[in-house]
Amino acid sequence: MTRFFSITKNIHEWLFDLMPEGLARVVEMILIAVVYLLIFSVAGLYLVLLERRVAAWFQLRIGPNRVGFQGLLQTMADALKLVSKELTGTERADKFLYNLAPYFVIISSLMALSVFPFTKDFQAFDINIGLLFLIAISSIGVIGILLGGWSSNNKFALIGAMRSGVQTISYELSVGLSLLTMVLLAGSLQLSEIVEVQKGGWLIVQGHIPAFIAFMVYMIAGTAETNRAPFDLVEAESELGAGFHTEYSGMKFAYFFLAEFINMFIIAAIATTVFFGAWLSPFGITESIPILGVLWFLGKTLILVFLMMWFRWTFPRLRIDQLLTLEWKYLLPINLVNIVFMAIVVLLKITI
């Protein structure tokens, strides 16, 4: 189930020697979860910093550069501030749901991270329906947003939550279908298997035209999935204040905020895995040193993350009806035709 490096293998063997198998498995899972939680909370914070620096770069500003070297500790300080803040809430809010909502969002984001193949044998859980798991788990987040907006007892939050529901459910289809197109080509839902297929060439090259169309659709729908501009109707600060998390403060707000950035990372990471060969280097130049795969993976992912930041700081926001028109009248039909196209390509073996 878990295939790690030699250190992790040693820990794995030590654990299984120490206690009965069932317990060892549970302990191991908890350990992995804690490590992932730590790594990606910090990674999420640095994505926030990256976003702020990128935004500043786009906007003729300097951005945070005072706390720590070149502002590297800025988001750490922000996180500390958020942890120490008082948790406020509205009167007559549905307290139980209100408190539950942030956890839905953050947990679903963190869970999705567990299946990514960061490099050879560096994958927490290599389940055989990895891609399906990713799609499934990323749709749980919207429940948190809906609950948060609904239970806040605030109309702006409610409108934001309803928009989010409509948006996420619609764009889930495009995300799913465009990934399915690539599954036709890869022949597996298992992420390690999908990477294996790409040793001869990244899937976006192998699948040429239909794969490229799928990638375009995926990036548009993926950006919408993360509720970021130009699809940030959920938060739409000029319309709804802060949208669904208007009434959240302190750490609960931070969960929503962090989840947005981790989701962005996830969307980019899925694209990296499915279209750009995950940790595989171009032409296999670093094939012999698998540890460098982590860098390749993160590098590719960060390029896509940068692309999404570029979208955010350039495009105006769509209106709710235009958002739905884009999905149901353009992306979905394109996607359906594209699947057939890809099926023909795979059937006739005219892949590169």
Place this chain on the structure above:
Amino acid sequence: METIAVNNSFKSEEYFINMGPQHPATHGVLRLLLTVDGEIIKKVEPDLGYIHRSIEKMCERDSYQQIVHLTDRMDYLSSHINNEAVCLTVEHALQLEIPDRVKVIRTIIGELTRIASHTLWWGVMGMDVGALTTYFYGFRDRELINDIFEETCGARLTMNYNIPGGLMFDIHPNFVRRTKDFIAHFKTKLPEYDTLLTENIIFQKRMKGVGILSKEDAISYGASGPVGRGSGYSCDVRKYHPYSALDKVAFNEALGYEGDSFARYQVRIQEIWESISIIEQLIDNIPEGNHQVATNAVIKLPKGEFYQKVETARGELGVYIISTGTKNPYRLKFRSPGFSNLSLLNRIAVGGKIGDLVATMATLDLVIPDIDR
């Protein structure tokens, strides 16, 4: 065969949202009472008075020189033009002969003010439709104009440069050079505005066919400025009642015909180009002479009623003074452009989405202190 009765009596319920007085889209303390059905606006009721300072009443107690300073605080983005409006009224009432130098400088600074106001509006416009970067581009260029103002009159926003009888002091020696530099620089930057926002497909979809104002409505609601001209209502005061040096320059009145948000947007962008052209015509030929004519320390207007209108960045600003021959006006009334333009909002926003309301409101370019006074 048994037929199943389909329940078609599903009714959606209208609800009420209180938008403002603290809301990012209302740019100040405007409060909108919205009746909404889902996302669709059913009714918009502007609620004013949150920044009412009774400027008109204060004017009745102040001397004419003091009144000029109060007008800065109305439409703070075209403060110079507001000042000019009061000064023109007083000078007209006193039948003062104003030197050409003053007229030309007033016009140049007025047009610079218009550019500054429109660049700020453009930035905020982008922000309201969700493109945050435009804000910083707009402010980058506005900053340069503010620097020019700061050098000449010591203030960046509330300028107080006009006094009845002329200008408070002469222009700074650098003024002409810096203005020319700015114009040269800005002409290269203004096309960026188009590539960043105007040509963006999402932006055009958000703007076109939204918030349509017919020419008839524009006239009957008293719309003025770019809002009226976006509907094809030719209402430029600078064209029909030229004041200061505006009768000496050639410029086109920016007009749009569709009456939608995009037309209003384009009218403003066009106006920036026209303002540049006006400044270019005047900047090289500022006549020599005095920067003011002497007036009495205590200005007493002759008995009567005086009216003067000017074109601010937002539209037609009218100043109506009733004088009884004393050192204070008996009654003073400002006809502010924002107030009439705001009254249109219910007319053009109903039926649109919440997002449309914000975008439409941005094209009206409201400055709340101008509406409340």
